[in-house]
Structures are given as structure tokens and as C-alpha cells.
Amino acid sequence: MSRWTLRKRLVVAVVTLLALAAVVIGFASVVSVRSVLLGRVDAQLTAATTRSSGAAESPQGNGGSFPRQEQPPVPEFVGVPGQSAGTLGAIISGGAVRYAGYLDETGELRPLTTGQVATLLSVRLGGEPESIDLGGELGSYRVVAVEAGDGAMIVGLPLADLEFTLGQLIAVISAIALGVLLLAGAASYVIVRLALRPLDRVAQAASDVSELPLDRGHVAIAVRVPDEDADPNTEVGRVGASINRMLGHIAAALTARQASENKVRTFVSDASHELRTPLASIRGYAELTRRSGEELPEDATYALGRIESEAVRMTAIVEDLLLLARLDEGRDLARDPVELGALVAAAVSDAKAAAPEHDWQIELPGRDVVVTGDSQRLFQTVANLLGNARVHTPTGTRVVAALEVDGAVARISVTDNGPGIDPSVLSSVFERFVRGDQSRQRASGGTGLGLAIVSGVVEAHAGTVAVESVSGNTRFTVTLPLVAGTVDADGRVGYGKGAASAMP
Structure with missing residues (x-):
């Protein structure tokens, strides 16, 4: 019952209580x-x-003692006038039944069977009626045993009419x-449903609020419980x-969060x-100084080289941050046909x-796979996934980049x-500044923005990205929708013929 709905519980409870009430009332009525x-x-x-006793005390009864014969021709104590059909009578003397019979529907005397006679012997003498079951055609009887002369007389009436009633x-x-x-049950279902x-x-x-994307972006919670359902006088x-109060607090918190995120x-x-601009200037001046005709000390040359390389790295970080900021703002990317x-x-x-020591392999479908999007950002997505595999795996690692078509989507996997x-960071690898350094070997530094850019770019193209990783097998999968209306002779959607199938 813990899995039942409240509506079902209430209906079953009402019907059960009514059923118990009906049983009690019915039982009391039948007993009464x-x-x-x-x-x-x-x-x-x-x-x-009384009628049978009067007949038994008649002169023909020999002063209350019944004649000793196998069966009296007319047993007055049974067949006296006024007795109804089914009336039973028996004479017990000396612990044995001398006579036992009953009147049938025609008024004829019918004897009892041996088993029925044995049942009569169990009747208690005392004048109190009791019910017995004679079985067969007679069924249940109400009988009473009274003293009669030197024995006892048993008189009984059938209970068939009572049992039928x-x-x-x-x-x-x-x-x-x-x-x-x-x-x-039907009425309670309707009433409970309305209630x-x-x-x-x-x-x-x-439920409507639970389906809103409250985890990101600007969220306006316009859903509220109607005023007629928010009366504090009812449960x-x-x-x-x-x-409603909770939704108001959530809306205020989300507005404050969004304002903070926007800032x-x-x-x-x-x-x-x-x-x-200053990074470009730093890099330019460092390169200009290094390329000047002046003879510089070795340590100064080394320092200028480091300044230039760090400026390049900082510029890349700045570009990544700028790209993520633009993606967060929802700026539209280029929407051109791209052959994946x-x-x-x-x-x-x-x-x-960049890493010839790795074992790079590629698997292509042998035909064009076209999507609509920004070719530069999609290239950056694939490059980031390949760079992630290059940076976080040891020399000699086998890396396979595959492209396949499944229905109306294209899948790129690395x-x-x-x-x-590391399983502890697997669920958050697409968040910003998250790095899996604890489990994957690093050959160079990283900012933890590469996979965040992958996720942002893919979502901007109405696609999805997922990762599966166990020791010896890590796979990133990007799914993108194909160009609609491009179907080849085999019924595949979104690609034509003539795509490159091998590495250049």
C-alpha cells in the first residue's frame, strides 16, 4: 500500500469501512x-x-403407558388434529426408542432411520427446546423432550422454513x-478525485518547476500555485x-545568482x-628584442624566450576565457555547412x-558527413579532445579518432x-578548471578549460558530449545533428559521397 496513490488509498479505505459496516449490520440483522x-x-x-401430551394421556394410552407393540396403528401423540406437516414424535422407554416417526406432506406417518433414531437419543430431557440435525430429507429440527409415564416423549418441528427465510x-x-x-466506490472515487x-x-x-533549467542561465519562474489552491485555511x-513562498525565494536567489554571474x-x-593588447605588446617586444642585431647575454636571451612563450600561453588562456564568455552570453556562432x-x-x-610518438589512427565513413555550424569552433572541439588525449597519456598510447553516422546524427569519438x-572527477570533467591530473600522466601544463570549451561549443551546435573511462579505455563522444534533407541511396541522412577516408 505504500506504493498506492492517495486517491486509491482513500477510495479503498471508504469501501472497506462500508463493507465492514455492511457485514456487521447484515450479521446483526440475520441474528435478530x-x-x-x-x-x-x-x-x-x-x-x-401440549397436543401430543394430551393424546398420550388418553384412555387409549392405557393411563399414560403406551401399548407394547411394534408400531401403533394410529400414534395419537403425533397425528392428533392441529399438528402440521413435518411434526416429529418419538417415545423413549428404558433407554430405547419404542416408536419414532413424522408426518409427511400428505399427513401419512413415516418412520425414522436408525441414524435419525440414534440422534434423538441424544436429546436432553428437561423441557427446553434444542436444535438437532437429522440429515437426509428431514434436515434440521427443533425438538423438546418431556416426561411421559414411565418414559419420555420427544416432539419436534422442522426448521426448513426458518432456514429458507x-x-x-x-x-x-x-x-x-x-x-x-x-x-x-464509484461515488467515493468521484468525490475524492474532485477533492x-x-x-x-x-x-x-x-512538476513544472522541476523541469525548468534552474542550474544555469537566466531563469524566470512564472509558475505559481493558483490563488484558490493557496488558501491558508485548508490543508x-x-x-x-x-x-508559492518557496518559489518566490528561489526566484529571488536565481535572480541574484544570475546578476552575479553576469557581472x-x-x-x-x-x-x-x-x-x-598588452599581451600582444609583451610578446611583440620580446620577439623584437630577441631578433635585434644586438648581442645579448645568454641568460637575457633565455629570459626573453621564456617571456615570449609565457605570453603565448597567456594569450591562449585569454582567448579560451573570451570564447567561454561569448558562449555563456549566447552569441551566435557561424552557421555554415561543415564537412566533418x-x-x-x-x-x-x-x-x-605535435606528438609523433603517439599511435594516431582515424576511422571515417568514406562519404561526406555534413553538419551546420562554425567550422573553426568544431575544429577546435576535435583538436581539444585530441590534445587532451595527447597531454594526459604516456608516449606510445593508441588514440583513435572515429566519425560515424547513426540515423540523423553524426558521432565523433576520440x-x-x-x-x-579518476572516477572522482569523471562526472565533472566538462566543468571549468577541472583537471584529472591524479589519474592521467601530464606531459605539459593545462588550465582545465579545454573540455569546458568542448562542452560549450557542442551545446551551441545543439549537440551532446559524453565520456566513458576505465583503465585502458577512455572515450569522448560528440553527437551533432546532420543537415536535414540529405539522404543517400542507402537511406542514410545528412551525407553525400566523396569524403576523405584516410589521413593526409
């Missing part, structure tokens, strides 16, 4: 009617016993109870009012833009030139057999 009917039978039995009563009560339960509509609207409001209204993005964008096969081949070629990514 049975008691009344049994009282009437006992009154009739008393009258029948009780059976009919039980059937009627059951039918009525079943009908009432069905109607009550819980405010709660459904409150739950729907909470559901208190929940609705609390949710940070503006600062990063402005600072990155402003740093480009050539792009991947060029990126692998550059990676091979797989290496390096040591893998």
Missing part, C-alpha cells in the same frame, strides 16, 4: 431475525407438545450490500501557499579583451605532427588506451 423466527418455532413446538434474507442483504458498495484536484494542481506546479491551501562574465569578457570528415582528418594530422580518468 433468526432469534425472532426461532421464538415462533419454539411457541409452535410448545403447542404441538434466513437464506433469502442473507441473499437480499448481500445483494443490497454489494450494490451499495459498488455505488459507494484532490487542488492537490493535483499543486503537484503539477511543482492543501497551506501546502500551495508554502510552495563575472562581463568582467571575464572585458578583462580578456583588454588583456589581449575533412575536419577530423585535419585535426588528427595536426595532433600527429578513444585512447591510456590509464583512464
Whole structure:
């Protein structure tokens, strides 16, 4: 029941309580009617016993002693006038039954069987009626045993009519109870459904809020619980009012967060833009000084070289920060047709030139795979993934760049057999300034922005990026939508023929 809905619990509870009430009322009714009917039978039995006793004390009865013969021709104590059909009579003398019979529907005397006679011997003498079961056609009887001469006389009346009446009563009560339960179940379902509509609207409001992208970007929470469902005088209204207050606090917090993020993005964008000029100047002057005809000391030449290289590295960091700031601002990228096969081949070629000690391999589909996007940023995405594999894996690592088409999407994957990514940082590798240095060997420094740029660029192209990593197998997969309406003879979408299939 813990998995049942509140609506189902309430309906089942109402129907169960009504069913218990019906059982109690039905049981009490049957017991009461049975008691009344049994009282009437006992009154009739008393009258029948009186008539039989009068007949037994007649002169023909020899002063109260029954004649000793196998079966009297006319047993007056059973067949006296006024006795109804089914009346039973028996004479017990000396612990044995001398005579036992009953009147059938025609008024004829019928003897009892041996088993029925044995049942009569168990009747207690004392004048108190009791119920026995004679079985066969007779069934249940109400009998009484009274003293008669030197023995006892038993008189009984059938309980068939009483049992039939009780059976009919039980059937009627059951039918009525079943009908009432069905109607009550349907009515309670409708009533509970109507009563819980405010709660459904409150739950729907909470569900709508849960689907909003609250983790990033500007979020305006316009969802609120309706005023009629936020009445503090009702239980559901208190929940609705609390949710509205909570949503107000969340909206205020998100607005403050977004304002803070906007300030940070503006600062990063402005600072990155402003740093480009002095960095270019530093790099230019260092290069100019190094290339001048003046003879410089060896340490000065080394220092100028370091200044120039660090200026180049700082410029790359500034460019990455500026790109991320622009992506955060939602600036549109170029939207041109891009052939991914050539792009991947060029990126692998550059990676091979930068790290010839790695085992670089490429797998292309042998036909053009075209997407719409910014070729420069997509190239940077593939280059960053290849650079990540180059920087964080030891010499001789096998790196495979593959391009494939699956339905209406293209997938670019970069797989290496390096040591893998530390599981503790695997879920956050696409966040900024996150580096997996603890588990992957580093050949040079890094800022932790490369994979963040990959994620930002891919999302700007309406794609997705994912990573899977275990020791000996790390795979980054980029999924991009293909150009619509480009279908080849095999039914594949988004590519034609003639793409490069091998490295240049």
C-alpha cells in the first residue's frame, strides 16, 4: 500500500469501512431475525407438545403407558388434529426408542432411520427446546423432550422454513450490500478525485518547476500555485501557499545568482579583451628584442624566450576565457555547412605532427558527413579532445579518432588506451578548471578549460558530449545533428559521397 496513490488509498479505505459496516449490520440483522423466527418455532413446538401430551394421556394410552407393540396403528401423540406437516414424535422407554416417526406432506406417518433414531437419543430431557440435525430429507429440527409415564416423549418441528427465510434474507442483504458498495466506490472515487484536484494542481506546479533549467542561465519562474489552491485555511491551501513562498525565494536567489554571474562574465569578457593588447605588446617586444642585431647575454636571451612563450600561453588562456564568455552570453556562432570528415582528418594530422610518438589512427565513413555550424569552433572541439588525449597519456598510447553516422546524427569519438580518468572527477570533467591530473600522466601544463570549451561549443551546435573511462579505455563522444534533407541511396541522412577516408 505504500506504493498506492492517495486517491486509491482513500477510495479503498471508504469501501472497506462500508463493507465492514455492511457485514456487521447484515450479521446483526440475520441474528435478530433468526432469534425472532426461532421464538415462533419454539411457541409452535410448545403447542404441538401440549397436543401430543394430551393424546398420550388418553384412555387409549392405557393411563399414560403406551401399548407394547411394534408400531401403533394410529400414534395419537403425533397425528392428533392441529399438528402440521413435518411434526416429529418419538417415545423413549428404558433407554430405547419404542416408536419414532413424522408426518409427511400428505399427513401419512413415516418412520425414522436408525441414524435419525440414534440422534434423538441424544436429546436432553428437561423441557427446553434444542436444535438437532437429522440429515437426509428431514434436515434440521427443533425438538423438546418431556416426561411421559414411565418414559419420555420427544416432539419436534422442522426448521426448513426458518432456514429458507434466513437464506433469502442473507441473499437480499448481500445483494443490497454489494450494490451499495459498488455505488459507494464509484461515488467515493468521484468525490475524492474532485477533492484532490487542488492537490493535483499543486503537484503539477511543482512538476513544472522541476523541469525548468534552474542550474544555469537566466531563469524566470512564472509558475505559481493558483490563488484558490493557496488558501491558508485548508490543508492543501497551506501546502500551495508554502510552495508559492518557496518559489518566490528561489526566484529571488536565481535572480541574484544570475546578476552575479553576469557581472563575472562581463568582467571575464572585458578583462580578456583588454588583456589581449598588452599581451600582444609583451610578446611583440620580446620577439623584437630577441631578433635585434644586438648581442645579448645568454641568460637575457633565455629570459626573453621564456617571456615570449609565457605570453603565448597567456594569450591562449585569454582567448579560451573570451570564447567561454561569448558562449555563456549566447552569441551566435557561424552557421555554415561543415564537412566533418575533412575536419577530423585535419585535426588528427595536426595532433600527429605535435606528438609523433603517439599511435594516431582515424576511422571515417568514406562519404561526406555534413553538419551546420562554425567550422573553426568544431575544429577546435576535435583538436581539444585530441590534445587532451595527447597531454594526459604516456608516449606510445593508441588514440583513435572515429566519425560515424547513426540515423540523423553524426558521432565523433576520440578513444585512447591510456590509464583512464579518476572516477572522482569523471562526472565533472566538462566543468571549468577541472583537471584529472591524479589519474592521467601530464606531459605539459593545462588550465582545465579545454573540455569546458568542448562542452560549450557542442551545446551551441545543439549537440551532446559524453565520456566513458576505465583503465585502458577512455572515450569522448560528440553527437551533432546532420543537415536535414540529405539522404543517400542507402537511406542514410545528412551525407553525400566523396569524403576523405584516410589521413593526409
